Amino acid sequence: MTSPESAGHAYDVVISGASLAGSAAAILLARRGVRVALLERRSDPAAYKVLCTHSITANAYPVLDELGLVPALEKAGAVRNEARWYTRWGWIEPRAAPGGPELPHAYNVRRSVLDPMIRARAAETPGVDLLLGHQVTGLLRDGGRIAGVRASTPDGEREIGARLVIGADGKDSAVAKFAGIPARKHENARFGYLAHFRDLPLAGGIGQTWFLEPDMAYAFPNDDGVTVLAVLPDKKKLPAFRQDLEGSFLSFVRALPDAPPVDSAERVSKIIGTVDYPLHSRKPAAPGVALVGDAALTGDPLWGVGCGWALQSARWLADAVAPAATGRGGPAALDKSLAAYARGHQRRLRGHQQLAADFARSRPFNPMESLVFSAAARDEAMARHMYLFASRLIGPLRFLSPSVVAKAVAINLRHRRHRREAAGPTR
Template sequence: MDADVIVVGTRVGGAATAMLLARAGLRVLAVDRTRFPSDTLSTHQVQLPGGALLRRWGLLDTLIAQGTPAARMVTFDAGPAVLRGAYPHVGGVDAVYSPRRTRLDTLLVDAARTAGATVEEGFVVEGLTGAGGRVTGIRGTPKGGTPRTFTAPLVIGADGKHSTVARAAGAREYRSRRTTSAGCYTYFAGLPVTGGEIYSRPGMMVTLWPTDDGLTIVFLAVPLARFAGLRTDLTGNYLAAVASVGDLGERLATAHRAGPVRATADLPNVFRRPYGPGWALVGDAGLVMDPITGQGIGHALRDAESLSAAIVAGLGGRRPLDAALAAHHRDRDTARRPMYDLTTRLARFRPDRAGPTLFPAIAADPALVTRFLGVLTGAEPADAFFAPAVLRRIVGTRGLLRMVAGRPAPATSG
């Protein structure tokens, strides 16, 4: 065998998994078709649980030292009310970070190499090898080179939402939900933000986050039905939509766009079984959801920790590998399901019947604002916060009935 584990794809999930497995003493070969630093479409956001993992792994301070700013305060403008507050603390982290992928992915690839993993850049995986119904390795070609085959007891697909490994291994898909939104973003100089800004409006969502080099990323999400029209003049329509929200028109007038507008409607929502004989999946290869809640990076990092722990236990003989991977599968689905449901609901852009009652009540209580922001960052399960008993405590019985019926709260005088 050429390695104990082969990792296909070395962006966030793959590089983090390779790093953790190498730190545990396994022989790791990680391959990627690209060469780093390399950019990719991304929400950029490292939510609180992901930031806590980077801190635990000794990487967050490096990311900060390289210039990625923290967003500790958030403005959530829901229309009926504006929520302003601070994030909760999770694992010693109280901020969301939004690094450029040229920085974050390179940091993780370097950390994997430092840990002892062999990383082959510019290697295009063309398929899997197998014997007796079990995956035994990969076959592919280095760019400009000759075909090669590598073998290992376990091959991990970290190669994204259209994973070659998942397809070749026949990973079962379930809980699939149709694409309902499209997203686009670019960067601006001269558009200062003191924290994150989220604007929810009928038929669109706009978010602003500080990123590297003094820039601000501005993300626009719209219903899928609007995407064809948006693309007729992508830059002009994007700018018009963003400028229509709050005071962003005035602020954009004094800012400078620092790159092209990037857009996609390739936003699937699907769970895949993340393991089988000789193979496993991590990150978007195993579970992908609409980027409207910005969970992809954090989920990939959390997957990397859980999957690598299962692999170390299985290959180290502490428990059967299949049992360890099955436990990882159950834990992943239990942890991700509430955010998956919330994300796919938000991405449908249906009228918000509850917002006019719920958001003013949350805005009036700083502790509730912090807890709500914890839900948005994945630190608290959405189903726990939105449970009927919790909502009743927030808005009262009459308020809860108004939310269910979709009636606005009564006007107040004064």
């Protein structure tokens, strides 16, 4: 039955983009009583994002759990994403504290598995209409307010009315463009290439990241025995790298400290990548429109945070706007809830993005980072602290808090003292 508050709108919400952020937002909003049109420009329900780290950080595990995807991911062979990191001080190897809980995790899983899975879950959710082959070409307005979208479909142009339009359409968001929401851009001084390898053994069977200052690399094990192997060198190396892409890629990997035996593995994909991937950030909401996932904030791919933040931002939005999206309280209530979502999004992610944008300048560690990373390579508790930050379960202020810095100083002083004692008296 259509409530009086919903009269006059085909849907409460229209979402552009049916990948992670859009499908998650559709499910969570519909479960809260919102009628959702979920638009996807591609017609294939099995379509997926190709250029991705294929990793969901642990901060998003509660969202996966709420969506009911954890059993399906486990059944599909998704790999729990434990990790270790190489630094010039040695490997940082987080382990659970003796007698304590296991380290938090989410999953590494190929997008060819994940995207169709979450899209199918959205399609079967009561209150969600998945509309494939629908590409947003403009926004509808009524009395100055956004009132839906205009979309190109296999059957021609279509207008779909709604109180709220959500852009889940990636870093080049058409919804943001049509709504006049500009992007702030931070240049990335690294380029990146990745490929998928089958049967590539990794130490401990877990993810590896190499901080080479300024170059980077990582290897993440995924479902079906496939590992995503990526290199992210300084852009100064790009001209030489491009002359022989395959040879340069493999040479870079072979030169990594404790390099995985790439020559004994089977490459099962092309080497793909991007030579220019700036970090984008936009205001997450304006009257009648909201942005989630990469449409709101695109991080540096070396950190592998995009999937996790896509899922989290979908949940933050659903929690903030669901009642108002059904018409309860009128336009003023919806605008207030959108403003609350925007404040929460920026409060949670602004610090992470600022730190990532600074590191994207392709610089070595600064003194503060050197202090904490070196301590993490020498102390198990500090390694766990590093793991919580890499999992985006704590923010930069807590990661580099005064108490943590003081502890790192003590760890490094103790390490130097032990080295002097082991070296014996000097003459």
